[in-house]
Amino acid sequence: MDSKTRDILEILENNARATPEEISALVDMPSKEVEDSIRHLEKVGIIRRYKTVIDWELAGEDYVYAIIELKVSLERRQGYDAIAERLYKFPEVRSVRLLSGEHDIVLTIRGKTMKQVAFFVAEKIATLEQVQSTSTHFVLKTYKEDGLILEEPEHAKRLPVSP
Amino acid sequence: MERMEDCRFVAEKVKNVPPSGIRRFFDLVSDNEEIISLGVGEPDYVSPWHIREACIHSLEHGETSYTSNSGLIELREEISRNYTRRQDLYYNPESEILVTSGVSEALDLAIRSIVDIGDEVIVTEPTYVAYIPSIVLAGGKAVPVPTTREDDFRVKAEEIEKRITARTKAIIINYPNNPTGAIMPRDELETIAKVAEKHDLVVITDEVYERLTYTGKHCSIAALDGMRERTIVLNGFSKAYSMTGFRLGYILAPEPLLNAMMRIHQYTMLCAPVTAQVGGIEALRNGESEVQAMVNEYNRRRRLIVKGFNNIGLDCFNPGGAFYAFPSIAATGLTSEQFAQRLLEEQKVVTIPGDVFGKAGTGFLRCAYAASREDIKEALERIEAFLNRL
Numbered sequence: 008m009d010s011k012t013r014d015i016l017e018i019l020e021n022n023a024r025a026t027p028e029e030i031s032a033l034v035d036m037p038s039k040e041v042e043d044s045i046r047h048l049e050k051v052g053i054i055r056r057y058k059t060v061i062d063w064e065l066a067g068e069d070y071v072y073a074i075i076e077l078k079v080s081l082e083r084r085q086g087y088d089a090i091a092e093r094l095y096k097f098p099e100v101r102s103v104r105l106l107s108g109e110h111d112i113v114l115t116i117r118g119k120t121m122k123q124v125a126f127f128v129a130e131k132i133a134t135l136e137q138v139q140s141t142s143t144h145f146v147l148k149t150y151k152e153d154g155l156i157l158e159e160p161e162h163a164k165r166l167p168v169s170p
Numbered sequence: 171m172e173r174m175e176d177c178r179f180v181a182e183k184v185k186n187v188p189p190s191g192i193r194r195f196f197d198l199v200s201d202n203e204e205i206i207s208l209g210v211g212e213p214d215y216v217s218p219w220h221i222r223e224a225c226i227h228s229l230e231h232g233e234t235s236y237t238s239n240s241g242l243i244e245l246r247e248e249i250s251r252n253y254t255r256r257q258d259l260y261y262n263p264e265s266e267i268l269v270t271s272g273v274s275e276a277l278d279l280a281i282r283s284i285v286d287i288g289d290e291v292i293v294t295e296p297t298y299v300a301y302i303p304s305i306v307l308a309g310g311k312a313v314p315v316p317t318t319r320e321d322d323f324r325v326k327a328e329e330i331e332k333r334i335t336a337r338t339k340a341i342i343i344n345y346p347n348n349p350t351g352a353i354m355p356r357d358e359l360e361t362i363a364k365v366a367e368k369h370d371l372v373v374i375t376d377e378v379y380e381r382l383t384y385t386g387k388h389c390s391i392a393a394l395d396g397m398r399e400r401t402i403v404l405n406g407f408s409k410a411y412s413m414t415g416f417r418l419g420y421i422l423a424p425e426p427l428l429n430a431m432m433r434i435h436q437y438t439m440l441c442a443p444v445t446a447q448v449g450g451i452e453a454l455r456n457g458e459s460e461v462q463a464m465v466n467e468y469n470r471r472r473r474l475i476v477k478g479f480n481n482i483g484l485d486c487f488n489p490g491g492a493f494y495a496f497p498s499i500a501a502t503g504l505t506s507e508q509f510a511q512r513l514l515e516e517q518k519v520v521t522i523p524g525d526v527f528g529k530a531g532t533g534f535l536r537c538a539y540a541a542s543r544e545d546i547k548e549a550l551e552r553i554e555a556f557l558n559r560l
């Protein structure tokens with residue numbers, strides 16, 4: 008990948024709303040070309056989607072998040088991918104990861120209440136044939152997510168004029 | 171209050187140092203929420219966390235003593251390795267590297283170690299504000315040589331040669347340049363090197379912005395044939411690693427010159443701050459990816475601001491390094507001073523008038539783009555509004 012394309016991706020990763028005109032000035036490329044390049048990146052799936060990070064707590068909508076560790080047993084002709092698929096099709100499941108180590112799969116789940124999440128795990132996840140055990144951890148506070156620090160960012164305290 | 175100039179206790183050589191134009195401008199700026207400053211000559215990033223963390227760790231483990239005069243050997247070894255990787259030039263960490271309290275101290279040592287009373291030192295203008303005062307304080311005479319927009323602010327060998335006298339001892343060059351952002355490619359450095367050799371001059375090269383080079387690759391004049399023995403390289407951590415407040419720099423020079431600087435340093439500074447030195451080791455060992463990320467972002471801002479100035483009708487030289495844009499405001503009919511002052515009063519944007527950096531800066535403004543993209547965009551809009559009302 009050439010450095011300009013990389014640059015475009017980096018800019019969009021930090022601000023999905025950057026317009027082709029803005030990006031054009033930053034990477035020194037005509038905005039028409041930036042537009043074409045973005046369209047191509049979208050088409051081949053390098054740009055998967057544009058996402059907005061929302062502080063739901065601030066918006067007054069409380070969500071409960073939980074991390075669920077699973078041990079699974081593999082069945083004949085069915086690998087981890089098949090189990091993962093059964094899991095990720097639930098909309099409550101926000102992420103599914105295959106792990107090395109003690110547990111096989113880890114999920115994040117979002118729900119409205121702890122009770123709702125607990126029931127979901129008990130009824131939908133733990134009951135799956137391949138799932139041997141589950142271990143549920145409710146999230147108390149998130150400090151950093153997807154590379155974004157959720158506290159006030161720090162700024163260099165500089166004098167307004169210096170040599 | 172009695173002026174310093176009238177005070178009978180103050181030494182003449184201090185009175186002879188011209189007051190800082192930047193300082194004067196600083197006094198005009200109040201701490202005001204609405205102000206956007208393009209007047210800051212330092213990175214807007216906090217030092218990378220891994221560097222701060224290494225310093226905290228070292229403090230927790232009681233590393234609070236003096237180090238050897240020349241600096242921690244591990245740091246000098248990292249500097250040597252790092253420099254060889256970038257410039258293909260070897261300096262012996264035992265005898266040719268001195269760790270200093272910033273390039274500021276390094277500059278003072280370099281000048282004091284070679285200048286006798288009345289010796290002349292050639293400086294390129296527009297110039298970084300510390301060069302001439304440092305020369306004056308050492309009892310020397312600063313001889314400015316102008317650089318121009320037409321020459322991309324690169325100093326011409328013949329302009330240097332015209333100013334050489336029997337007393338000329340050294341030339342100071344600074345690429346990438348503060349305040350113009352100019353860089354100097356290898357072939358043009360060759361012509362300067364020839365003059366230095368022909369007249370047996372020392373070259374002091376301030377390369378503190380070396381890592382912030384956006385077009386091509388930085389070349390040190392020390393790397394040119396025959397130049398190593400007469401070159402003093404100054405470099406540091408302030409700009410590349412966003413470590414201005416740590417006060418950490420270094421000098422690379424052949425042994426006799428290094429020993430001369432060491433003679434002064436051991437009595438006047440003793441050693442650079444130990445915590446900063448620990449941070450420097452961490453920066454050189456593990457800082458590369460953060461440097462790259464910062465350089466990439468400066469580069470985007472550089473394009474944004476240069477294009478922005480040209481779009482609103484201020485002719486702006488395309489700087490190849492550092493983090494300064496140096497647009498011409500001559501077409502407005504205002505002096506740099508008037509422009510900067512009125513821009514501050516009317517639109518609350520801080521810029522530095524070009525003539526603060528010497529006569530050759532007349533008609534220009536220094537605008538540091540070590541500021542967020544939002545601030546740069548907002549500043550450009552305000553400058554445009556200011557121009558429209560002239």
Ligand SMILES: Cc1ncc(COP(=O)(O)O)c(C=O)c1O
Nearest residue numbers: 170211272273274298348406408
């Ligand atoms: C050209 C130049 N040299 C030296 C310095 C001082 O650097 P340090 O922080 O290492 O003393 C600066 C800082 O603005 C500079 O612009």
